[in-house]
Amino acid sequence: MEERRKTFDPKRTFPEIYSGTPTFMGLPAIRKKEEIAGHDAVVMGAPFEGIVTWGSFTGCELAPKSIRNASARYGGFLPEMGFDVFDYLSVGDYGDAETVPGNIPATLAKIGEKAEAVVSGGAVPFTFGGDHSITVPVVAALAGKSEGKVGIIHLDAHLDNIDLYGEERYARCSPLHRIYEIENIDPANIVHLGIRGPRNNKDQVACARERGATILTSFDVKREGLESVAERTLNIVQKNTDAVYVTVCSDILDVAHNPGGPPDPCGLSTFELSRLLYQFASAGIAGFDFVEVYPLNDTNNISSHVAAWMALYAMAGLVKNRFPQLPD
Numbered sequence: 001m002e003e004r005r006k007t008f009d010p011k012r013t014f015p016e017i018y019s020g021t022p023t024f025m026g027l028p029a030i031r032k033k034e035e036i037a038g039h040d041a042v043v044m045g046a047p048f049e050g051i052v053t054w055g056s057f058t059g060c061e062l063a064p065k066s067i068r069n070a071s072a073r074y075g076g077f078l079p080e081m082g083f084d085v086f087d088y089l090s091v092g093d094y095g096d097a098e099t100v101p102g103n104i105p106a107t108l109a110k111i112g113e114k115a116e117a118v119v120s121g122g123a124v125p126f127t128f129g130g131d132h133s134i135t136v137p138v139v140a141a142l143a144g145k146s147e148g149k150v151g152i153i154h155l156d157a158h159l160d161n162i163d164l165y166g167e168e169r170y171a172r173c174s175p176l177h178r179i180y181e182i183e184n185i186d187p188a189n190i191v192h193l194g195i196r197g198p199r200n201n202k203d204q205v206a207c208a209r210e211r212g213a214t215i216l217t218s219f220d221v222k223r224e225g226l227e228s229v230a231e232r233t234l235n236i237v238q239k240n241t242d243a244v245y246v247t248v249c250s251d252i253l254d255v256a257h258n259p260g261g262p263p264d265p266c267g268l269s270t271f272e273l274s275r276l277l278y279q280f281a282s283a284g285i286a287g288f289d290f291v292e293v294y295p296l297n298d299t300n301n302i303s304s305h306v307a308a309w310m311a312l313y314a315m316a317g318l319v320k321n322r323f324p325q326l327p328d
Contacts, residue, residue, distance in 0.1 A: 010102060023093035024126075025071045025308070030092040036121030040089040040322075041315060043126045044118060045096035046111045046134035046289075050104050051171045057262070059296035063304065064096055064128045066295040071308040081316050082327045088319040091126075094118060104133075104170050112137030119145045119287075124318065126311055129291030131172040132160055135247045136179060142245055142287050143184040151189035151237030152179060153280055155273070156249040157264040159192055159204040159215070172292070175247075180211050187211035189241050191233045193276075194218045194252040196266050218252075218267050226272060230279040243286035246277065248310065250292045250303055258306065260298025270306055274313040281317020288314050 023029050024043040036042055045064030052058050076086035085091075097114040100106035111130075115138040118125040127138050143150045154160070154176055161180065165171035169178065180187045190213040208215055214236050221229050237244050250261030257270045268276075281288070290307045298304065320326055 033117040046130035063293040066304040070304040115141035127289040148242030151241040260303025
């Protein structure tokens with residue numbers, strides 16, 4: 001007989017935190033990793049929040065549930081594209097990664113295991129966080145399976161490349177520093193895109209430049225235009241790489257477009273982000289995540305709806321990559 005579960009057990013894990021949640025957009029549920037084979041993309045949740053870095057701004061571990069609930073309103077047809085995404089892509093929902101309360105490394109390892117199953121199954125992982133630390137194990141899983149280098153497109157208001165927050169290596173302000181260190185990733189193939197504002201510091205800029213990463217601000221996007229910035233970004237992340245990963249923090253968006261995220265002005269619009277994601281995915285991506293939606297701050301769940309839309313536009317880009325004869 002299986003050992004009974006007990007309270008205050010640090011070895012106890014939670015394979016499903018939130019029950020009664022629909023799959024993303026009503027897609028088929030994947031219960032076992034053996035069922036991943038044959039899918040082009042697989043959605044997974046990483047309902048984890050680690051150390052809080054500002055006051056009581058918290059609750060992003062609720063986002064995978066909130067985003068899935070929001071997505072139930074939608075289908076895969078996009079009239080502006082002229083096709084239904086799910087006519088061309090087989091996509092399933094693999095549920096949430098397990099969490100180990102109070103143990104950040106163990107939880108990140110669980111997220112990495114789930115992502116590795118998706119990548120090993122031949123599918124593109126589409127992950128909803130959680131705070132930005134969840135990107136590290138997903139990228140590590142992809143890099144570990146890649147035959148060559150992996151390029152990173154990091155869409156964010158903040159560089160998120162602080163080495164340590166106090167003594168914590170995996171704070172939400174540190175994931176890109178950890179990604180700099182992953183084997184099979186050259187920081188010269190990393191673009192920090194959309195960076196802006198007073199929640200960055202000089203040391204972070206210096207660190208990115210010392211490592212060879214490229215910084216493009218939201219002001220660069222506005223001045224140069226979407227097409228030019230997308231082309232510059234792809235030229236950097238695709239140079240001598242075999243795969244590209246896209247990670248999106250909700251605050252890449254202007255606060256007016258992101259009420260359930262950090263309140264950072266001077267960002268992109270939802271239209272601008274959707275077009276960039278579509279263009280990046282049209283060029284071929286091997287992974288995607290959307291992190292740091294805070295449902296407790298979002299009365300009407302607008303940011304959760306936005307996250308669902310943005311994932312769908314990235315999937316539409318995958319369609320275009322695989323079926324280039326389709327209209328833009």
